[in-house]
Amino acid sequence: SQGRLDRRIGPELDRSEPAIADVGRAFDMAAGKLQELTESRSRLFHDISHEIRSPLARLQAQTALLRQNPARLTAMLPRMDADIGRIDQLVEEILTLARIERGGVRAATPVQMDLIDILDPILRDAAFEGQSRRVTLRYQGPDQLPMQGDPELLHRAAENIIRNALRYAPPDSAVEVTVRATDPHVSLTVRDHGPGVEQDQLASIFHAFVRDEACQGSGLGLTIAANAIRLHGGTIKAENAESGGLRIRCRLPRHPVMDA
Numbered sequence: 001s002q003g004r005l006d007r008r009i010g011p012e013l014d015r016s017e018p019a020i021a022d023v024g025r026a027f028d029m030a031a032g033k034l035q036e037l038t039e040s041r042s043r044l045f046h047d048i049s050h051e052i053r054s055p056l057a058r059l060q061a062q063t064a065l066l067r068q069n070p071a072r073l074t075a076m077l078p079r080m081d082a083d084i085g086r087i088d089q090l091v092e093e094i095l096t097l098a099r100i101e102r103g104g105v106r107a108a109t110p111v112q113m114d115l116i117d118i119l120d121p122i123l124r125d126a127a128f129e130g131q132s133r134r135v136t137l138r139y140q141g142p143d144q145l146p147m148q149g150d151p152e153l154l155h156r157a158a159e160n161i162i163r164n165a166l167r168y169a170p171p172d173s174a175v176e177v178t179v180r181a182t183d184p185h186v187s188l189t190v191r192d193h194g195p196g197v198e199q200d201q202l203a204s205i206f207h208a209f210v211r212d213e214a215c216q217g218s219g220l221g222l223t224i225a226a227n228a229i230r231l232h233g234g235t236i237k238a239e240n241a242e243s244g245g246l247r248i249r250c251r252l253p254r255h256p257v258m259d260a
Helices: 018-068 070-101 117-134 151-168 219-231
Strands: 113-114 136-140 144-149 173-183 185-191 237-238 246-251
Touching: 018 070, 070 219, 113 117, 113 151, 117 136, 117 144, 117 151, 117 173, 117 237, 151 173, 151 185, 151 219, 151 246, 219 237, 219 246
Parallel strands: 136 173
Antiparallel strands: 113 144, 173 185, 185 246, 237 246
């Protein structure tokens, strides 16, 4: 009640009656979860303000320069457009994440769809974008894969995972996308040949704003993907590939239950 969420009573009750000891462990579990949620929200607000402040500061500096020298407008417009686009994308991702996490899509009824129809344009766009760094896209899987789900959520999940792999893939490498159907599940695996992730950070890459500081992403893409997969009753896991790079495995039921 005083906000001391790090307080734990379980060890003090270990020698008590079993029922009392169980209450102590339950109390500690609840306190730990509250502490985690409180700290996570605090970090989220800090990170959101940081992510928005950086492009805003650049825009303010650019407008100040333009007031001094309006002739530089043509040269500075691309940078200003890029910063405005970054803010717009960040706001959209924050709203998407908020909608997913508060359960705004749980009432959606899964529809019959083809997963490959969703993946195909994403793979084509990623292959085109990878040409500038000589990164190729390799797809292995069926030409059709009927299943049930929310097409918008699955599109966002697949796009964010594939774009994350493309972002970290070094020049002259490949991003490998593999799809397999084994009733009653579907698996989607995306692997890059980049630097991978430190072993103790693998689980946290699905948390908001967790990313390599050298990366130009917002750090929300994999969080949105993970929540979308879990809303379908699926699982998502990140692991370092044996020969280097990061591999993300998704497992989805072909007939998910998405009720609240």
